[in-house]
Amino acid sequence: MTPGWLLRGVRLYGEAPVDLLIKDGVIAEVGSGLRAHGADVFDVGGLVALPGLVDLHTHLREPGREDAETVTSGSRAAALGGFTAVHAMANTDPVADTAGVVEQVWRLGRETGLVDVAPVGAVTVGLGGSQLAELGAMADSAARVRMFSDDGHCVSDPALMRRALEYVKAFGGVIAQHAEEHRLTEGAQMNEGVHSARLGLTGWPAAAEEAIIARDVLLAEHVGSRLHVCHVSTAGSVELLRWAKGRGVDVTAEVTPHHLLLTDELAATYDPVYKVNPPLRTACDVEALRAGLADGTIDAVATDHAPHAVEDKECEWGAARPGMLGLQQALSIVQLTMVDTGRLDWRGVADRMSARPARIGGTVRDGHGGDLVAGAPANLLLLDPAVTSVVDPAELASRSRNTPYAGRELPGRVVATFLRGVPTVLDGKAQA
């Protein structure tokens, strides 16, 4: 066992400075003037401590596209971003639609050891949308999958969606829907509106997302199931979720950092680093998403970290794959858009980036998402909110470089991350 760590003068959730002693993987003591008991003393002078972040939506690309990302490189990016758990999306090659594949991803995560990797299982065989995958086998596997998603594809058959919602109740699972009515988005390249009209790029209408959310909350209500909505991107989606929650539907939702900050006018560059699905929307949508996250209508921030090889982005907009990196800058974007604007305090951030996602995805069982109190597992991060830095794609831990934030000055720096008391990041550097 390591001698442990005594963090002196740490501001839990940005509040008054205290000392925090980490020992044997747990937070042993919180208080003032703590004694080290042989632990390494780390005088953190005013850094903010938050519970380790939990990402409900990460593309680690392994197996299949190890040139774009691996479980190891993605884990490193996650730890550097302050995450202690990530949910690995199922759209790998082979697809994570069997117990074998989800166990493989889970094992790779354990071997790397920088974050807990919780595989997401596919809802349908091969993400094909026509036949349920063996959800129970994935749930019973060593990976103990609880979240299922055909992300990248919408489960569009309403009867199949209904069955999936019902079926996973047997083991406390949840269906995470990528809401996209695909008949309305054939050939779509960007948000449909003023900018798509000018740029001659086929539009992705907001209604294509909202129509599926409306359908799915009604289905979830009817069968009494839990539904999670991936990466909501429109003002209308926020309104629908607010309505559904008001009716008592058991629905949760996530928003990505990029949808909290960026807008569709960036497509005017035709640089596909801004191409993502769902697409960047308008400033009105951004405002509604921030408001929805602030009032809790949107439960979680999830990155949709989507690494892509250079050749899949250094091409024509129409030929490029959608998606952008997110893990390393997520907390900075949330600080910029939600904290520095006064819409969330650090407790609010902890709720939306740790507690609620841990409950939604089931990683509470592994000690994620808890409060920073004595006796809790020592999953936490230390943040310096006062520094700013300019994003340099070359410095990112991901194997890919498709960050939309290149050259932007962003606030906040993750100084350290602890996973069950073991530092995965120290002084801003990954420990593996």
Add this chain to the structure above:
Amino acid sequence: MKHLLSAADLDREAATLVLDTAAQMDAALAGREVKKLPTLRGRTVVNLFYEDSTRTRISFELAAKRLSADVITFSAKGSSVSKGESLKDTALTLEAMGADAVVVRHSMSGAPHRLAQWVRGSVVNAGDGTHEHPTQALLDAFTMRARLGRLEGLRVTIVGDVLHSRVARSNVLLLSTLGAEVTVVAPPTLLPVGVDAWPVEVSFDLDQSLPKADVVMMLRVQRERMSASYFPSPREYSRRYGLDATRMAMLAEHAIVMHPGPMNRGMEIAAEVADSVRSTIVEQVSNGLSVRMAVLYLLLGGAEVAA
């Protein structure tokens, strides 16, 4: 001006300069036995055509040749383009060949913008996806000015598949820059969501907008749009939005009829309209040559036209 990617790259002064230069090109060539000016001797112009468009390709080739430039044409057929080489790799190859200008036609919107980030030479957009076709708009403006004597205050009605039309987008931008009043007419399905932000009037009714028009520009409408429910049938389309002899009779006496070609006779335009004295379709082709000469000349900063 380094590139011509969008008609919006041209302010009023720059656009007028292109049109005036095109007129000078015409004048300089008139009466010459050898239709050639020495202004771009030693310069290399590459035509990079990812999409079949014989008329635009030939027009650019001829324009470059008449300015004495060396011309290389890469077509989608028979070059590395069709073997799946990336646009970026092609750009680097052109770079190595020392292309002074790259004229690019591509099925994807924005491809010329990407290319412009990777090559040192000038990039001319010869039509990109459903985005723009700026030299078409320039030749259209040139034709209008030649026929009607002005562009300021001219009432131009653009009719047809505005949603998918790069010709419409470039014309709307250029004509509004030059002070014309543009109306777009189409079934609502063939207008983009967001068209309300364009500097145009929008109408669904062709008959209403014809009497006040100085120029009617008919856009090509592909019959296949029917299968995606943009309209019920070609017959219904041409009944509501096609320009036939009856409708042509509603036009003011001086009004002209334009079409960027290739035409679907019997669909958006009736044969007797296409072949009437109002039609500028043949002039548009020859004006295209002068305008493209002017664009290449101005981008590459050639020697004096009169030289």
